[in-house]
Amino acid sequence: EMGAGREMGARRKMGGRRGARRPGGCFSGIPRPPHPSELPPYYPLSPGAVGQIPHPLGWLVPQQGQPVYSIPPGGFRHPYPALAMNASMSSLMSSRFSPHMVPPPTHGLHPSGIPHPTIVSPIVKQEPTQPSISPGGNSKSPVTVKKEEEKKPHIKKPLNAFMLYMKEMRAKVVAECTLKESAAINQILGRRWHSLSREEQAKYYELARKERQLHSQLYPTWSARDNYGKKKKRKREKLAQQQSHDTESSLASKSKKPCVQYLPAEKPCDSPASSHGSMLDSPATPSAALASPAAPAATHSEQAQPLSLTTKPEARAQLAVHSAAFLSGKAAAASSSSSSSSSSSLGSPPSLLSRPVPFTSVPSTALLASPPSFAAAVPSPQAALAVLQTQPLSLVTKPAD
DNA sequence: CGCCCTTTGAAGTGG
DNA sequence: CCACTTCAAAGGGCG
Numbered sequence: 001e002m003g004a005g006r007e008m009g010a011r012r013k014m015g016g017r018r019g020a021r022r023p024g025g026c027f028s029g030i031p032r033p034p035h036p037s038e039l040p041p042y043y044p045l046s047p048g049a050v051g052q053i054p055h056p057l058g059w060l061v062p063q064q065g066q067p068v069y070s071i072p073p074g075g076f077r078h079p080y081p082a083l084a085m086n087a088s089m090s091s092l093m094s095s096r097f098s099p100h101m102v103p104p105p106t107h108g109l110h111p112s113g114i115p116h117p118t119i120v121s122p123i124v125k126q127e128p129t130q131p132s133i134s135p136g137g138n139s140k141s142p143v144t145v146k147k148e149e150e151k152k153p154h155i156k157k158p159l160n161a162f163m164l165y166m167k168e169m170r171a172k173v174v175a176e177c178t179l180k181e182s183a184a185i186n187q188i189l190g191r192r193w194h195s196l197s198r199e200e201q202a203k204y205y206e207l208a209r210k211e212r213q214l215h216s217q218l219y220p221t222w223s224a225r226d227n228y229g230k231k232k233k234r235k236r237e238k239l240a241q242q243q244s245h246d247t248e249s250s251l252a253s254k255s256k257k258p259c260v261q262y263l264p265a266e267k268p269c270d271s272p273a274s275s276h277g278s279m280l281d282s283p284a285t286p287s288a289a290l291a292s293p294a295a296p297a298a299t300h301s302e303q304a305q306p307l308s309l310t311t312k313p314e315a316r317a318q319l320a321v322h323s324a325a326f327l328s329g330k331a332a333a334a335s336s337s338s339s340s341s342s343s344s345s346l347g348s349p350p351s352l353l354s355r356p357v358p359f360t361s362v363p364s365t366a367l368l369a370s371p372p373s374f375a376a377a378v379p380s381p382q383a384a385l386a387v388l389q390t391q392p393l394s395l396v397t398k399p400a401d
Numbered sequence: 402c403g404c405c406c407t408t409t410g411a412a413g414t415g416g
Numbered sequence: 417c418c419a420c421t422t423c424a425a426a427g428g429g430c431g
Contacts, residue, residue: 157424162409166425174427182426183407190408208410224412228422231404405429413422 154230155222158215161204162193 159167166189173188174180193201215222 160410
């Protein structure tokens with residue numbers, strides 16, 4: 001029914017302030033942060049800035065006129081090649097990278113001609129200072145608009161935390177099991193994601209935030225809306241169903257996302273999204289979430305979800321096994337070496353810094369509302385064990401050969 | 402050949 | 417504000 005974003009009133013002008021909403025309460029009012037000066041404190045975006053994360057933003061390190069494309073096993077692509085040449089970016093990084101590392105401005109196209117992951121088009125992205133920012137508003141003639149649209153490269157959405165995580169971990173997961181179907185792999189990744197510690201997730205949230213920042217600097221005028229209707233997704237029917245289902249639950253809890261109150265053992269893995277409301281928004285502080293081992297929601301995600309998806313039986317089996325195996329590892333780590341993350345967190349309450357801050361600069365108020373409930377962070381060994389008990393390891397995973 | 406599936410998160414629109 | 421939708425990646429499956 002009408003599909004909210006589909007037509008979108010043929011690119012309406014955001015009806016005034018529509019869509020100006022920023023979840024994180026960062027740049028309210030403007031679609032994209034126009035001036036770097038308004039951005040929250042810069043992040044070096046250095047490869048090491050995020051700890052162990054190897055590459056996600058490896059492109060930031062240009063070398064001899066060429067960005068370094070740190071390509072992970074799975075093939076990690078360079079997000080913003082052109083970026084390295086951007087003046088604003090260089091200012092962004094200058095404090096961190098020696099001059100010689102910053103290649104001379106090449107005006108867009110990367111010398112190597114490496115395709116831009118976020119730009120799917122032969123045409124290289126235009127400078128942020130593109131015509132669209134024409135003074136006096138955008139009173140472009142239809143023709144102009146059309147023309148622009150024609151040549152306008154497809155700038156992709158910046159990856160969110162989970163997407164970044166997937167990119168990094170996919171290859172590993174694929175290697176660990178015989179599964180290949182992305183749908184199945186993604187399920188595993190989804191559960192793994194939930195099993196990550198707060199700190200672990202935080203890395204990706206921060207990374208994602210940087211990506212967004214970067215993206216907004218590179219493409220100040222870009223809007224996610226630009227990509228609407230380019231993918232022809234029409235699972236609306238299905239979504240409608242799921243949503244109606246959700247609605248039922250939410251009706252009970254009044255607009256709160258259905259909390260994870262499913263049976264420990266079985267739960268038709270049908271409402272992945274529900275994992276959100278796990279903590280309601282009570283935790284308020286990450287430390288609180290941490291401090292309360294109770295955080296039941298924390299464990300649900302990795303539990304023995306039957307995976308009653310459309311996934312094939314074999315796939316499901318593997319998924320289950322894989323999860324169990326993974327959890328067993330987690331459990332083992334937790335019990336034996338008392339996982340550094342959780343122990344350290346518990347021992348010394350993580351400062352807000354370690355918090356997964358999913359959004360950009362976050363005022364104190366936003367902290368309380370922080371969506372990505374990290375309740376689901378600290379996995380409980382018990383849960384893992386439970387899984388193990390429920391699903392004995394019949395390891396389908398590949399031999400480590 | 403091209404959409405579907407599947408995941409989470411961000412961001413868009415409409416009410 | 418809330419609800420809902422789309423799109424990011426990815427790659428086998430499938431019509």
